[in-house]
Amino acid sequence: MTERLPMSDALFTPIPTRWVGPLLLSGEVEGEQSVPLATYESPLWPSVGRGARVSRLVAGGIRTTVVDERMTRSSLFVAPSAADAVVAARSIEARRDELGAVVAERSRHARLIDLDTEIVGHLLFVRFALTTGDASGHNMVTLAAEGLMERVLAWHPELEYGSISGNYCSDKKATAVNGILGRGRNVIAEILIPADIVEQQLRSTARRIVELNVRKNLVGSTIAGALRSANAHYANMLLAFYLATGQDAANIVEGSQGITYAEERGDGDLLFSCTLPNLIVGTVGNGKDLPTVEDALERLGCREERAPGGNARRLASLIAATVLCGELSLLAAQTNQGELMASHLLLERRQGGAK
Template sequence: MSGDITPIPTRWVGPLRLTGDVEAEQDVPLATYESPLWPSVGRGARISRLVADGIRVSVIDERMTRSSLFVAADAATALRASRDITGRFAELAATVSAQSRHARLIDVDTEIVGNLLYLRFALTTGDASGHNMVTLAAEALMAQILGWHPELSYGSISGNYCSDKKATAVNGILGRGRSVVVDILIPADLVRDQLRTTAARLVELNVRKNLVGSTIAGALRSANAHYANMLLAIFLATGQDAANIVEGSQGITYAEERGDGDLYFSCSLPTLIVGTVGNGKDLPFVDDALTRLGCREDREPGENARRLAGLVAATVLCGELSLLAAQTNQGELMQSHLLLERRSETSR
């Protein structure tokens, strides 16, 4: 390996004001070739500072999963084994705890297809995203289960019911990574002056574009404009596994008009896979970014990763809000792109 590094333009945007499960007023780094993303997220960040509660963060759940595949002679054999295995949860949990001081087994979900038995193990993994941690745990669990049930045979350490880096329904339903909901209530005058639109027009666009448009396109548990843009930019800047934007971008944008033209706006991200320790986190630029983000503090295991997840979700909201507002005005999106991209070119 040559050790070459591919440079990606990076800017810190903000600060964003967060309240709720994450309390912060914090700039965020965005690594992207799409230069209009910086001022777009910046507009959402500015609004967050003009609203008393800022962007409220609610961390709903956290878990990392690995599904292991076993093969039985027939469905009846698979079912008997499945019932016995799930009934011995405490023994499985003890095996996981023995593998790592941070890994904890919290759930086992099963599926039987013909003679195939899928076990989906869910673990909490502290501040790590947990990919390797759950695989290590699954290896130990498979050995234990095959010892209990010699009538089963090994199928695969990962049976795709996890589901890792693929657009699936199971992750949104059962959870994978951090499940985070962020929302904001924007007074009517700020909607008019900062977003150059109205709550009614933005709500209507969200229904027609994100909800109906995504449905007729066949979207899978997903109804948003461009979560992937913000996710990729902040993932690259903070040393995350960028392939996890596949499931991470499966989220839902929801909006309501309230009171006399106020805008309630939310983004739900049920599969936000981020970590502050582990592979890639020791790179100098990553360490610097996580330190500046306040994600290298001496906290209880999991707290730093939760803070990062809240910052990532809030960044998504800022960019989503700004783009949808622009699309309520004919011509504004393209005009903004041309203006900002030309300005970026001349400044180089």
């Protein structure tokens, strides 16, 4: 590892940032809240703004639900044989409570809540899952994994150290395991939009948006080989929100794995939801002490006195709701031929961009 430079020695790259909204929310977060988006793609601001405007016209706005939260680190052990790996795996699973005590000894906030094993040949992968309070938890789970590996190697001297991280975690990679076993905050944002608002604000209909979602996001993503992912552009909103709030931007790789669902209800009403199962976000930790980030988190209401994890859950919910706003607006635009490009050209020309 290279020596870490102090933040005071770092150079900073300015990224245009604008507060958009407010969004009207219910569920995990109640009331109205504007959100910061740092991006060079300036049309993203009015696009998310249109979704935010729709949310304020709907009773209850966007409802967010946190399904689960955990952070993972997979450690790799090398056994003499596959048979030895199986014996060790069963022993590790049987002594989960003892391993939980090891984690508690090393951290005030981390708690072991699950573990899964996978054996390939004579290689033993152990995926530890922990709660990490308000931190995203990268370093917290790595520190915990060091102690867990030491304990396992003491129990099983026949095993050898392979790696502190064996990629079964899986961090900053598009994999299936995160969606199946969980990694980060799993959040769903949903809204039910009356037919007249769909027509007036989105210049579309529920039926056209549902058809496009099936044809583009579901079928198109399938033939492209998407991995547990069916959406139009989650990564756009995620990156902009991550940069504005001091998150590890590389985590948009797994964060943008998610599914957009749309359904026509009643007489043309639109049920629209975004499921984001792998949001790796936190309100404490590296980068969060920068003045602009601190100001943003405070303005977002993520600096309140809450039980451990409460501020991070609020942040994850706000991110999911923001993703829904941008996703809804883009899909609606794409139901009308020529609207997407015309909007981009108009907005960028106003701001001195493309001519």
